[in-house]
Amino acid sequence: MLNPQQLAAVEHCDSPLLVLAGAGSGKTSVITQKIAYLIARRKLSASKIAAITFTNKAAKEMRERVGKLVSSEDAAALTVCTFHALGLKFLQIEHARAGLRRGFSVLDADDSEGIVKELAPKGAKPDVLFGIRNLLSRAKNGGLSPEEALAAARSPRELEAATIYDMYQQRLAAFNAVDFDDLIRLPLRILESDADCRDAWHERLRYLLVDEYQDTNDAQYRLLKVLAGERGGITCVGDDDQSIYAWRGANPENIDQLGHDWPSLRVIKLEQNYRCGKRILRAANQLIANNPHLHEKKLWSEHPEGAPIRVLECKEAEHEAERVAALATTLAEKHKARWHDIAILYRGNFQARPLEKALRLARIPYHLTGALSFLDRAEVKDLLCYLRLLTNPSDDAAFLRVVNVPKREIGAVTLEKLGQIAQSRHSSLLDATRSDSVLRQLTPRPAAALASFSDLLDELRSASLHESAADLVELILKRTGYAAQIAASTTDASVRERKLGNLKELADWFRAMQKGGNSAGDLASQLALLSHADRDEPGNAVRMMTLHSAKGLEFRFVFIVGCEDGTLPHEGAIDEGRIDEERRLMYVGITRAKELLTLSWSARTKRYGEVHANQPSRFLHELPQADLHWQGKDPEADKEAVRETAESHMAKIAAMLAGN
DNA sequence: GCATCTACAAGTATC
């Protein structure tokens, strides 16, 4: 069942292990089999093993697969979760060491962005704000505390950002809250500085298995290092060729860092691919050979050669979409493909638009992955904030979000005043509304509204002690008037239905999670870490997604659209010389295909209303030409595109002249 | 407090 390299990776437990696992080489099998091996052969207690992933989806899949290999007791005792969920678990146990009280909140990205905005100088331009958030996040991902960031500041801008960082953390402390970055930074800080705590966790977690290791950032790496300790009970599985998140802080150099920090590191390569046809693999290998490599890796496959890779040359994005839709229909009719065997991948979300149109027209069911995040929906966020506020009355961010949702005639002026009063008496906003002396400082009407709001929360809080989380959601909807507000909203029926549907889905989620015996408060924290990707995929529909979100997936038939210079590789990446990561992105896309790969490009692109002439992606020229089958090559196409670009400029000039 | 208008920006996205 396992090949010799996979077996070696499973059985090597006595020093740290790095598994360089090519695309489709069965890395999840190695991780899950190794967990089973550690339990059965090495007699390690399941509760002392942690498998760490980047997404909840990957964690869920791993949990399911390992569940088939070990007993249900062992499966329940295992820790299989994301980096952030592990950090959350750590902080829930060690909250006192982090200066947090039980029931602390996890702020989402919007909340923390809002706080930064408040703390930044009034009227700061968006790019300044962006810069501050960037520096702040860099400091946090570097594991720096506000004091360290202040000491390390080298320029006035850095000093300003560090000062804001300091105030930001004070604000979070007052809220009894952490943000996403803190879920890594705080455990890291505690483990690095507190030997007793470190020893306890070394005892608690004896073996770590890390998925998608190339995606770790510096703080995550340090967390792994301190958790694994000198003993080095750790297996990291990753692929430098699939490193596509450097722009998000991932540091692929962490792959080499392992060998420096643990000289006894063993490296095993998995090079047999179990997914793609030979031709597809040859194309992928030849493409990625254009990137520099520290660890040479050559994937091979026992699968059949497969059909040539088609390259569709199209006039424009609409034409491209129509051809893709037509070919998808052919696949379904002639090759008995199910719709969900087909994926259409692209560089940017905006490219989905013409595709959607063409698929609708062709009556092909499709599903957009990751378009709108479920948890970003206003109604879902509102409900979660109610739960946060019930568990953590200090959570001012949650208070501000829901205090006037539904409308309670509590406006900005009232809240401004309340905020000043709360600040002067060092209490949370909700606490302040409970004090008569505070309410007397406000005008009677808003004061009464605030008082009844806090009464309502008290009522819900006492209900939360005995209601299940799912019932609590229903109760909140009813008692706050939220459900009534949706029902009465002037918007059309489909919007109302969608909102109620989302809230029902939220309640269903709670019901499912409740089985783990979690309290409502725990559920609320965990939900902050969930994302849209965790929802079940819809049935038989063509999958449309970005190349980034396709990583880890596989499909029988794959289309990669927009293979043009400027789109893939992206223009900004070309300008800044970041071609290698774009090439890896193409590599990820190609290696998603099991049987048939179709690449397409358009001679013209409409960009921000202007027509541009395109060149086919340089990556197309890097592929083995003998394996490509160019379709619709029209030597006139380029000339035509250039002519039309010129025409569109002429038309613009004419319009300007006419305007004058 | 809400609706409407205007100006601006335009990559990828996890937790």
Add this chain to the structure above:
DNA sequence: TTGTAGATGC
């Protein structure tokens, strides 16, 4: 060109 965020007016 399109979407969204912020400002402005009622």
